[in-house]
Amino acid sequence: ERPARIKAEYLDRDGKKQTLEADGLLAVCLQHEMDHLEGILFVDHLSKLKRSMAMKKLQKAKKLKAAG
Structure with missing residues (x-):
């Protein structure tokens, strides 16, 4: 689970922190x-079971789209 409050540091348009x-x-x-930016996808945060279920639904949707 993600933190509810964060502190982010960044550079503005002028390069100031x-x-x-x-x-x-x-x-x-x-x-x-x-x-x-780090190459992490939403599904990377899911448990193996939930990720597997999501992938099965995606594959099913692709098959239905290809058939119709």
Whole structure:
């Protein structure tokens, strides 16, 4: 589970170091986008069982789309 509150450091347009503290939806969104930068997908956070179930649903949807 992700932290509910985060502190992020970044460089602004002028190259100056900035710090942002966030909670709630903004914290979730920032962590999600940081994952993208690290090559981590949403499904990587799922348990093996849930990931397997999601992949089966995806494969089924692909088959239905190809057939129809």
